[in-house]
Amino acid sequence: MPVLVPGGRCPPLARAPDEHRAAGIRFAGIPGAGHFLSKEQPLLLSRELIGLFTGRTDPPRRPS
Structure with a gap:
C-alpha cells in the first residue's frame, strides 16, 4: 500500500523512525x-x- 508522509521539513533523522513501517513509503517535503x-x-x-x-x-x- 502506498504511503505519503508530508511534512514542512523532512530532515533525514525525522524519516528514520518511519521508514520500516511500509514498503513504498514516500516522504514529501512541502516548502x-x-x-x-x-x-x-x-x-x-x-x-x-x-x-x-x-x-x-x-x-x-x-505554484507561479
Whole structure:
C-alpha cells in the first residue's frame, strides 16, 4: 500500500523512525509549510496527494 508522509521539513533523522513501517513509503517535503500544511501550502499538498492517488512520481511544481 502506498504511503505519503508530508511534512514542512523532512530532515533525514525525522524519516528514520518511519521508514520500516511500509514498503513504498514516500516522504514529501512541502516548502514554506510547518504543522498546518493544508492551510499554509494547500496547492503543493494537493499535488502530492494527487500524485499518490494517480501513481505519479514526478515532484510537484511550485505554484507561479
